[in-house]
Amino acid sequence: MSPEPQKGRAPSIRDVARLAGVSHQTVSRVLNGHESIRDETRQRVREAMEALKYRPNRAARALVTSRSRTIGVLSATHGEYGPSSSIAAIEDAARDQGYYVNTANLASSSPGAIIEALKHLLLQDIEGLIVMAPQVRVFDVLAGMAIDVPYVSLQSTGHGDHRALAIDQIAGARAATQHLIDLGHEEIVHVAGPQDWIEAEARMRGFLDAVIDADLRTHPPILGDWSADFGYFAGKELLRYRDFTAVFAGNDLMAVGLMHAFRDAGVDVPGEISVVGFDDIPLAQHVWPPLTTVHQEFGEVGRRAVALLLGEVRGTPVDGDEEIVPSLVTRASSGPAHAVVGRY
Amino acid sequence: MSPEPQKGRAPSIRDVARLAGVSHQTVSRVLNGHESIRDETRQRVREAMEALKYRPNRAARALVTSRSRTIGVLSATHGEYGPSSSIAAIEDAARDQGYYVNTANLASSSPGAIIEALKHLLLQDIEGLIVMAPQVRVFDVLAGMAIDVPYVSLQSTGHGDHRALAIDQIAGARAATQHLIDLGHEEIVHVAGPQDWIEAEARMRGFLDAVIDADLRTHPPILGDWSADFGYFAGKELLRYRDFTAVFAGNDLMAVGLMHAFRDAGVDVPGEISVVGFDDIPLAQHVWPPLTTVHQEFGEVGRRAVALLLGEVRGTPVDGDEEIVPSLVTRASSGPAHAVVGRY
DNA sequence: TTTGTCCATGTGAACGTGAACATCGATCGG
DNA sequence: CCGATCGATGTTCACGTTCACATGGACAAA
Numbered sequence: 001m002s003p004e005p006q007k008g009r010a011p012s013i014r015d016v017a018r019l020a021g022v023s024h025q026t027v028s029r030v031l032n033g034h035e036s037i038r039d040e041t042r043q044r045v046r047e048a049m050e051a052l053k054y055r056p057n058r059a060a061r062a063l064v065t066s067r068s069r070t071i072g073v074l075s076a077t078h079g080e081y082g083p084s085s086s087i088a089a090i091e092d093a094a095r096d097q098g099y100y101v102n103t104a105n106l107a108s109s110s111p112g113a114i115i116e117a118l119k120h121l122l123l124q125d126i127e128g129l130i131v132m133a134p135q136v137r138v139f140d141v142l143a144g145m146a147i148d149v150p151y152v153s154l155q156s157t158g159h160g161d162h163r164a165l166a167i168d169q170i171a172g173a174r175a176a177t178q179h180l181i182d183l184g185h186e187e188i189v190h191v192a193g194p195q196d197w198i199e200a201e202a203r204m205r206g207f208l209d210a211v212i213d214a215d216l217r218t219h220p221p222i223l224g225d226w227s228a229d230f231g232y233f234a235g236k237e238l239l240r241y242r243d244f245t246a247v248f249a250g251n252d253l254m255a256v257g258l259m260h261a262f263r264d265a266g267v268d269v270p271g272e273i274s275v276v277g278f279d280d281i282p283l284a285q286h287v288w289p290p291l292t293t294v295h296q297e298f299g300e301v302g303r304r305a306v307a308l309l310l311g312e313v314r315g316t317p318v319d320g321d322e323e324i325v326p327s328l329v330t331r332a333s334s335g336p337a338h339a340v341v342g343r344y
Numbered sequence: 345m346s347p348e349p350q351k352g353r354a355p356s357i358r359d360v361a362r363l364a365g366v367s368h369q370t371v372s373r374v375l376n377g378h379e380s381i382r383d384e385t386r387q388r389v390r391e392a393m394e395a396l397k398y399r400p401n402r403a404a405r406a407l408v409t410s411r412s413r414t415i416g417v418l419s420a421t422h423g424e425y426g427p428s429s430s431i432a433a434i435e436d437a438a439r440d441q442g443y444y445v446n447t448a449n450l451a452s453s454s455p456g457a458i459i460e461a462l463k464h465l466l467l468q469d470i471e472g473l474i475v476m477a478p479q480v481r482v483f484d485v486l487a488g489m490a491i492d493v494p495y496v497s498l499q500s501t502g503h504g505d506h507r508a509l510a511i512d513q514i515a516g517a518r519a520a521t522q523h524l525i526d527l528g529h530e531e532i533v534h535v536a537g538p539q540d541w542i543e544a545e546a547r548m549r550g551f552l553d554a555v556i557d558a559d560l561r562t563h564p565p566i567l568g569d570w571s572a573d574f575g576y577f578a579g580k581e582l583l584r585y586r587d588f589t590a591v592f593a594g595n596d597l598m599a600v601g602l603m604h605a606f607r608d609a610g611v612d613v614p615g616e617i618s619v620v621g622f623d624d625i626p627l628a629q630h631v632w633p634p635l636t637t638v639h640q641e642f643g644e645v646g647r648r649a650v651a652l653l654l655g656e657v658r659g660t661p662v663d664g665d666e667e668i669v670p671s672l673v674t675r676a677s678s679g680p681a682h683a684v685v686g687r688y
Numbered sequence: 689t690t691t692g693t694c695c696a697t698g699t700g701a702a703c704g705t706g707a708a709c710a711t712c713g714a715t716c717g718g
Numbered sequence: 719c720c721g722a723t724c725g726a727t728g729t730t731c732a733c734g735t736t737c738a739c740a741t742g743g744a745c746a747a748a
Contacts, residue, residue: 009410010704012704012705025729026727041726055466057407058412060703060704060733063706063734065733066353079626087447088422095448095449101447102444102446104439120439125402256627260629282572282597283597285604286601286603287632288607353733366697368734369697370697372735372736373696379695380697382697407734410703
């Protein structure tokens with residue numbers, strides 16, 4: 001229960017005006033930092049606001065300006081480090097600019113759920129939208145709904161008319177794979193993220209690019225769901241063939257799951273199999289063995305997304321072409337290749 | 345860039361009324377599901393709305409009803425699993441009830457930052473507030489700001505006039521500690537969370553209760569910051585004395601850091617030292633050794649918080665006394681006690 | 689028939705704010 | 719010294735919705 005000291009209704013701009021002995025418009029001007037107000041008047045108005053504990057009514061303001069000062073974020077996180085960090089950064093950055101953030105979280109990736117969440121956000125009068133749920137389907141839905149606000153996504157789908165944050169996931173994945181190749185690995189397996197995630201697709205592409213360039217045998221990637229549990233499961237499956245010396249996982253969670261499976265089977269990492277992940281979650285350096293992975297600046301991603309979006313919203317587009325390039329962090333989970341001991 | 349097919353301004357309730365050949369009030373009634381509307385009329389209005397792609401203006405509605413259908417969440421997460429999961433659940437639950445969620449994230453725990461974030465949220469006309477940043481300071485600030493909306497926190501501070509979600513962290517910590525005691529450990533160290541976190545305090549209390557009840561020596565708890573890095577650091581420090589056989593960490597991240605330090609020093613877990621964490625993050629079962637920890641239903645926490653808050657908002661309080669009791673999950677990181685080999 | 693009640697709908701006002709325009713005095717250039 | 723300009727402030731209106739109340743017709747009870 002909370003206190004309810006409310007007597008009548010909240011004080012309005014007119015109450016302040018009356019107390020300060022000015023017109024309501026003058027109060028409005030003070031509120032909005034208008035210039036031609038005498039210092040003395042401004043002072044008087046401020047005191048009146050203070051005395052009445054006046055708080056501007058956002059609804060009234062939004063009604064008359066048709067600007068809600070709110071942006072929407074469509075996300076799909078179940079507590080994962082990456083998206084959560086980016087969202088936190090988005091909130092900070094938006095607040096910094098006086099904007100509010102409304103988040104809608106995707107519980108499932110069914111088209112119905114996506115549409116429902118999106119409708120929810122759009123019913124709210126948001127000025128712009130950040131799409132942190134880079135699933136292909138989301139963009140299809142987005143395209144079909146004729147969104148009438150600017151929106152920014154994490155990665156361009158190629159089609160669609162919006163700004164995309166340029167994070168070079170392909171380069172990151174490529175660097176990770178190249179690292180393994182440089183270590184002498186010739187049989188590398190990729191455990192990818194869900195097929196319909198744009199990020200998963202980009203990482204897979206980077207992997208394939210590197211493998212093809214090096215003229216290595218192409219193992220068919222395994223499609224996972226980003227979870228450590230899946231990594232564990234995939235690791236067990238992979239060991240049945242054992243026709244590889246390294247695994248590049250689409251994210252750190254799956255990488256840890258893989259290492260768990262290898263450990264269970266008595267297979268040494270990196271002695272027998274090298275493992276590389278993607279994301280550089282805080283635990284990456286504390287697991288055993290410390291995980292070689294691709295570091296991403298999630299906070300930076302969030303901040304850039306906000307800058308890009310608010311640029312569009314204000315009609316002064318910001319240059320967002322400067323790519324964010326993730327960097328490889330080499331740790332103990334990757335090492336020189338050994339002979340393949342599998343059946344192949 | 346986004347398309348801008350907007351000609352004039354968005355269609356209003358009156359435009360719909362004109363097209364349907366009724367009064368604006370009839371449209372409003374259809375919108376709000378009022379009863380006494382002829383089916384045929386309702387149908388005609390619906391078609392007109394469809395034809396004009398009419399979307400109700402939230403600001404206008406909020407202005408006249410003085411209900412924003414928005415709740416605020418004050419959080420303090422940097423991507424950690426627990427809070428992020430709860431927030432995701434809050435969003436789902438709120439959306440389910442037609443509510444929007446505005447989140448403000450605490451970048452630092454300085455009083456200034458707290459006040460700033462809180463002011464931001466309260467300037468927005470939220471109907472209620474969920475405090476997911478259970479730091480003592482936050483409540484002090486809250487108390488000092490004379491909040492005029494209902495709010496719900498994760499844990500009662502004892503003082504303050506609000507609803508608190510009853511999660512029995514004390515019981516969880518107690519169970520974890522008792523588990524170690526049952527295994528024969530007599531020298532148990534607690535690596536706690538930041539002193540000003542209510543959760544950290546509760547977990548420490550649970551630990552101390554169990555230790556005192558068992559009449560064991562009380563090691564002074566080490567105050568950490570929830571991070572794996574700190575756990576690693578603390579582990580190194582602890583090994584200098586080695587006057588314990590088990591560690592109970594305030595959360596899983598620190599527990600993993602501790603195990604990392606022990607591993608580096610060649611100390612076997614659980615052979616020489618047992619480790620228990622708190623939270624049951626998804627990686628807990630995949631690290632080496634799999635971590636014994638206390639499982640928390642973060643999603644449930646979020647859902648309950650929303651139910652509790654909306655109950656207050658609607659003036660029909662929900663019974664929230666039913667405690668959420670975390671459960672111990674026993675894995676390989678804890679085992680029977682061995683003799684203390686340290687100096688003590 | 690008359691009166692009252694209920695249903696379906698309409699009319700007018702109000703919510704709190706900012707934009708556009710109006711006003712009034714002071715200052716300035718010629 | 720007079721019109722022009724500018725600074726400081728006031729007046730009126732519109733934003734899109736819901737609320738309180740009004741209207742008119744159908745139907746039942748008297």
